[in-house]
Amino acid sequence: MLKQFFITLLAAITGVWISVGLFFLLGLVFIGAIAASQDTQTAKIDRHSVLYVKLAGEIVERRNINSILAEISGEGSGQSLYEIVSSIRAAATNKDIDGIFIEAEGALAGTASRLEIIQALKYFKETSEKWIVAYGDSYTQGDYFLSSVADSIIVNPMGGVDIHGLASTTYFYKGLLDKLGVKMQILKVGTYKSAVEPFMLTEISEANREQQQLFLGQIWNDVTGVIADSRGVDRADVNNWADNLVMTDDAKTYIPKHIVSSVDYRHAVITLLKQLTDTDEDDDINFVTPDKYVASAKIPHTDKTSNNIAVLFAEGEIADAGREGIIGPKMVAQIEKLIDSDSNDGLIMRVNSPGGSAFASEQIWEALQRYKATGRPFYVSMGDYAASGGYYISCGADRIYAQPVTLTGSIGIFGMIPCIEGLLEDKLAVTQSVVATNKNANFVSITQPLNEQQTAMMQKMINRGYEVFTSRCAQGRNMPIDSIKAIAEGRVWDGRTAMRLGLVDRMGNLEDAIADMAQELDFTSKYTVTTYPKQKLDFWEQLEELQDAGFIRQYILKTSNDPAAEVLRTAEKVKDWSPIQARMIETVIN
Numbered sequence: 001m002l003k004q005f006f007i008t009l010l011a012a013i014t015g016v017w018i019s020v021g022l023f024f025l026l027g028l029v030f031i032g033a034i035a036a037s038q039d040t041q042t043a044k045i046d047r048h049s050v051l052y053v054k055l056a057g058e059i060v061e062r063r064n065i066n067s068i069l070a071e072i073s074g075e076g077s078g079q080s081l082y083e084i085v086s087s088i089r090a091a092a093t094n095k096d097i098d099g100i101f102i103e104a105e106g107a108l109a110g111t112a113s114r115l116e117i118i119q120a121l122k123y124f125k126e127t128s129e130k131w132i133v134a135y136g137d138s139y140t141q142g143d144y145f146l147s148s149v150a151d152s153i154i155v156n157p158m159g160g161v162d163i164h165g166l167a168s169t170t171y172f173y174k175g176l177l178d179k180l181g182v183k184m185q186i187l188k189v190g191t192y193k194s195a196v197e198p199f200m201l202t203e204i205s206e207a208n209r210e211q212q213q214l215f216l217g218q219i220w221n222d223v224t225g226v227i228a229d230s231r232g233v234d235r236a237d238v239n240n241w242a243d244n245l246v247m248t249d250d251a252k253t254y255i256p257k258h259i260v261s262s263v264d265y266r267h268a269v270i271t272l273l274k275q276l277t278d279t280d281e282d283d284d285i286n287f288v289t290p291d292k293y294v295a296s297a298k299i300p301h302t303d304k305t306s307n308n309i310a311v312l313f314a315e316g317e318i319a320d321a322g323r324e325g326i327i328g329p330k331m332v333a334q335i336e337k338l339i340d341s342d343s344n345d346g347l348i349m350r351v352n353s354p355g356g357s358a359f360a361s362e363q364i365w366e367a368l369q370r371y372k373a374t375g376r377p378f379y380v381s382m383g384d385y386a387a388s389g390g391y392y393i394s395c396g397a398d399r400i401y402a403q404p405v406t407l408t409g410s411i412g413i414f415g416m417i418p419c420i421e422g423l424l425e426d427k428l429a430v431t432q433s434v435v436a437t438n439k440n441a442n443f444v445s446i447t448q449p450l451n452e453q454q455t456a457m458m459q460k461m462i463n464r465g466y467e468v469f470t471s472r473c474a475q476g477r478n479m480p481i482d483s484i485k486a487i488a489e490g491r492v493w494d495g496r497t498a499m500r501l502g503l504v505d506r507m508g509n510l511e512d513a514i515a516d517m518a519q520e521l522d523f524t525s526k527y528t529v530t531t532y533p534k535q536k537l538d539f540w541e542q543l544e545e546l547q548d549a550g551f552i553r554q555y556i557l558k559t560s561n562d563p564a565a566e567v568l569r570t571a572e573k574v575k576d577w578s579p580i581q582a583r584m585i586e587t588v589i590n
Contacts (some may be wrong), residue, residue, distance in 0.1 A: 002015070003540070004392070005342050006158075013248070034370060036371075037361060038524035040505050044073075044340065045095060045097070045288060046286050047096050048096070048098050048277040048278055048286065049096050049097050049098065049277075049286040049287070049288050049289065050102045050273060050277060050281060050285055050286065050287050051087060051088065051091045051097055051099070051101070051102050051288055051289075051290070051293060052100075052101050052103070052106060052288060052289050053084060053088070053100060053101070053102045053103070053117075054079075054289070055103065055104045055105055055106070055107035055143045055146065055147075055287075055288065056079075056103075056105035056106060056107055057078060057079060057107065057108065057500045058078040058079070058107075058108040058109070059078065059080075059081050059084070059107055059108065059109035059113055059531025060078040060079070060080065060081065060315065061080070061085075061350060061352050061383060062080050062082055062313050062315070062531070063078055063080040063083070063291070070546045079107075079290070079291075080371025081109075081113050081117070081289050081488050082118060082160055082167065082381075082510070082531070083121070083290040083293075083294045084117055084290045084311075085099050085116055085117060085120045085509075085510070085511065086290075086294055087192055087290035087293040087294050087509065088100065088117070088120040088121060088123070088124050088290075088495075089120050089123055089124065089298065090293070090294075090517065091124065091129040091130075092127045092130070093127070093128070097130070097275045098130060098131075098276060099131040099132060099133065099273075099276060099277070100121070100130070100132045100133070100146050100150075101133050101134075101135070101158075101273060101287070102126065102132065102133070102134040102135070102146070103134075103135055103136065104134065104135070104136030104139050104143035104144070105136075105143075106140050106143060107143060107146075108144065108225070109142060110352075110383065110385070110447050111142070111145075111219055111223065111384065111405040111523060112141055112382075112383055112384040112403040112495075113383060113384055113407045115222075115226070115403050115404075115405055115509075116229070116383075116403065116509045116510070117146055117347075118146055118148075118149055118226060118284050119509055120511075121146075121149045121150075125149070125151075127303075128510050129201030130150065131151050131276060132150040132151050132152075132207050132238040133150060133151065133152045133154070133269065133272065133273065133276075134147035134150035134153045134154065135154045135155070135266060135269045136154075136155055136156070136159060136249075137154070137155075137158075137159045137162070137266070138156065138159040138160050138161070138162070139155065139159070139161045139210060139584045140162050141162045141164060142164065144161050144163060144192035144224065144227070145223055145227060146303070147373040148227045148230040149226070151369045152261045152262065152272075153259075153260040153262075154222050154260065154261060154264055154269055155251050155254065155263055155265070156251070156263070156264075156265060156266070157251055157263050157264070157265065158251070159251055159253075159439045160246075160247040160248070160249070160289045160345065161241075161246060161247055161254060161259055162243060162247040162258065163238065163241045163242045163246060163259075163488060164248065165220060165239075165243075165249070166219060166220045166223070167216075168212050168216060168395045169552050170193070170194075170197070170198060170204060170208075171198060172197070172198045172201060172202050172203065173198050173199055174199060174200060174201060175202055176390075177199065180422075180427065181420065181421075181422030181423035181424075181425075181427045182418055182419070182420050182422065182423050182568035183415070183418070183419045183421075183449065184196075184200060184414050184416055184417075184418055184419075185417045185418070185449065185450050185455070186199065186200050186414065186415070187298055187414065187415045187416075187421055187458050187459045187462045188412065188413065188415070188462065189412055189413050189414070189462055189463060189465075189466040189490070190411070190413070190466070190488065190489040190490025190491070191207050191411075191413075191490065191491075192207050192208065192211050192414035192490040192492070193410070193413075193414055194207070194208040194211075194490065194584070195388070195410075195414060195448060195490075195583050196414050196416060196586050197421045197579065199313075199416060199447055202552070203399045205237055206382050211491050214497075215407060215492060215493065215494040215497075216303075216327075217402075218404070218405075218406045218494040218496060218497060219494055222404045222496075223237075223405070224238040224239060225266035225297070231258045231259065232258055233257075233258050237257070237258075238343040239260045242252055243260065246259065251263045257300075258395045273285055275362075276587070278298070289435060306373075306565075307345060307521070307523045307525070307526070307527035307528065308343055308344050308345055308516075308527060308528045308529075309346050309347075309348060309439070309514060309517055309518065309521075309527060309529050309530070310338055310346070310347045310348070310529075310530055310531075310532060311347075311348045311349075311350060311510070311527070311529055311530070311531045311532070311533070312334065312338070312347060312348070312349045312350065312531075312532045312533075313349075313350045313352075313533070314326045314331065314333070314349055314351045314352070314353060314364075314382070314390075314393065315350075315352045315356065316352075316353060316356050317352075317353065317355070317356040317583070318353060318355055318360050318361050318364070318389040318393070318509065318582075318583070319356050319357055319360060319533070319583075320357050320359060320360050320371050320392070321380040321532050323432060323463055324351075324422065325356070325358075325424070326353055326356070326360070326364070326393075328357065328359070328360025328361075329363075330533070331360075331364050331367075332364060332367045334532055335367040335368060335370075335371055336370075339370055339371050339374060340530070341347075341389065343530075344376070344530065345376060345380070345523075346376050346377040346378070346517045346521055347371055347376065347377070347379070348378075348379045348381055348510070348513050348517060349368070349378070349379070349380050349381070349393070349394070349397070350380075350381045350383065350510055351380055351381070351382050351383065351390050351393065351394050352382070352383030352384055352385055352390075352412075353385055353386060353387075353389065353390035353393075354385045354387050354389075354390060354583055354584045355387055355388030355389030355390045355391070355392070355410065355581070355582045355583030355584060356388075356389045356581065356582070356583050357389065357580075357581065357582075358389065358392075358413055358469070358580045358581060358582040360389070360501070361389035361392040361393055361582050362392070362468065362472075364392075364393045365392055365393050365395070365472055367391065368560055369396055370398055371413065372396065372398070377399075377520055377521070378397050378398050379397055379398060379399045379401065379513045379516070379517055380394040380397040380398075380399070380400045380401065380458040380496060381398070381401045381508075381509065381510040381512075381513040382394065382400065382401065382402040382403070382406045382408060383403075383406065383408065383494065384406065385406070385408070385584070386402065386405050386406060386407075386582075387407055387408050387409060387492055387583075387584040388411070388412065388490075388583045388584045389412035389581075389582040389583055391408055391409060391410065391473070391503070392411075392412060392469060392472065392473075392582055393478060395472055395473045395475075395503075396472065396476040397476065397534075399505045399506065399513070399516070400497060400503070400504045400505045400506075401505065401506050401507070401508040401509070401510075401512060401513045402495035402499065402504045402506075402507065402508075403492065403507065403509065404495045404507055405494060405506075406494065406495040407492055407493075407495075408492070408493055408495060408498045408503060408504065409487070409488075409491055409492050409503055410467075410490055410492045410583075411469060411470060411473055411487075411488035411489075411490065411491075412466065412488060412489060412490025412491075412493065412582070413462050413465040413580060413582055414462065414463050414490075414579070414581055415458055415464045415580050415581070416581070417444060417450065417458075417462070418445070418446050419446060419447070419448065419449045419450075419537050420446050420447060421447055421448055421449060423558075424447060424551070432447055432448075434448070438456060440486035461580070462580065465580055466497075469582060470484050470485055473488070473503075477502055479502055479504065483502075487501050487503070494583055495507065514529060
């Protein structure tokens with residue numbers, strides 16, 4: 001007995017010391033991560049510096065700063081589109097920045113995000129006499145699209161330029177669900193509401209094919225237009241490059257076709273940059289990354305003044321709860337803070353979202369209407385997506401800005417309820433008996449299918465949601481409800497077509513929206529731009545991340561390049577969806 005006591009005591013003491021040791025190590029990692037983060041935020045802008053834009057990893061609207069998991073894994077938290085664009089525009093007038101070096105390593109970014117960087121690079125060229133040099137061992141199509149505006153485009157002799165056109169890929173899960181004995185009970189409004197198709201069909205519908213063919217054609221037309229204009233060729237030439245897969249040709253053949261300026265190795269490019277910056281051969285070039293530049297240099301709109309524009313970032317899927325994306329209660333609380341604060345004169349919401357929960361979308365829409373009621377202007381700037389729920393939260397703005405290649409619209413509602421009765425009974429041999437007080441007491445149970453009455457009741461609720469959605473759009477866009485419904489039906493539109501239809505007011509980026517709001521507010525002098533929500537997590541929030549197994553699982557799935565991870569990511573999303581959704585499925589465009 002005594003022996004067992006001492007064994008237990010020793011085990012307890014050992015456990016405590018192990019816990020203390022692990023906590024100590026975690027503390028060291030945490031401090032190191034914060035220190036590393038702080039190091040990346042400081043840089044001296046010396047004479048003859050070069051703004052270094054590295055096209056690698058994911059480009060997001062804003063980086064999540066100080067994430068322990070990101071620092072530990074080495075994955076980082078993505079590059080910030082806002083920082084890249086701000087630094088490029090500011091560098092145009094910075095006498096210490098000689099030029100820009102773009103290095104293509106395969107960035108993950110939407111077409112609209114890339115176009116926003118292109119527009120900043122064009123501004124840089126038009127307002128300064130500085131140079132832009134791009135280099136890549138090989139160029140992906142997206143990286144080449146962005147790099148095409150450079151004065152010099154250089155590729156490795158053994159590299160290539162991938163130009164192949166646009167294609168969208170949609171994964172269909174009905175076959176898998178049938179094998180598992182799971183039936184998705186789907187109710188929707190909208191012929192083109194294709195978000196449910198992966199769970200009810202095995203191939204694309206004609207309506208969905210029609211809308212995708214249209215917006216892909218429009219987007220590709222814009223992409224080829226930028227490349228052709230930048231390289232001094234015709235759109236037909238760019239299409240010819242794509243049809244003949246020039247990526248398979250010898251890199252030297254690119255020069256006479258004006259695809260690139262020259263072919264050389266990276267060390268030769270570094271030598272060129274040293275010559276351009278008057279850097280001694282034995283010295284290193286002073287490269288400054290966008291995040292360091294924004295933290296260290298004086299960029300537009302940062303002078304202290306009483307004039308202020310708030311920019312609220314709304315990125316990701318719209319959900320009722322959770323950590324990532326646009327979380328309804330958190331977003332509403334942030335908007336209410338802006339309503340109550342007298343430190344902002346106007347609000348621009350930057351939306352990059354395929355939609356999500358219809359309930360959360362309505363709550364965010366209503367909060368934004370309360371902001372408008374204060375008499376302050378409210379604009380929306382759309383990114384890669386502002387579709388379905390993403391359009392829902394945007395439609396009430398005084399002005400809506402979009403890129404030509406933005407995907408928007410998708411005004412429609414659907415409900416999707418899984419039934420695993422087949423899985424239980426046919427696959428697992430599990431039977432069930434239900435005792436209830438009322439005939440619908442077991443309503444919306446995943447173990448039993450909806451009956452005819454319940455299906456009709458659910459459809460009625462979906463129809464009501466659609467009527468609310470379209471009425472919000474009609475009110476916000478000052479259009480008759482019938483005109484909205486004629487272009488709704490869940491149909492996805494490219495930004496240019498959306499403007500023609502009245503869903504968008506102007507073609508432009510976030511910088512355009514900021515400049516126009518400043519003009520409307522008659523800010524003839526300096527003004528500030530303050531971004532929300534906060535980016536930095538505090539100590540306890542970061543520790544909470546590590547204790548959340550679900551968060552860690554989602555993080556691993558998010559950063560995995562395994563093809564199977566795409567299926568698992570979809571399963572994770574669908575599992576947490578609320579019953580009624582206003583969303584479009586993000587097809588893979590490559």
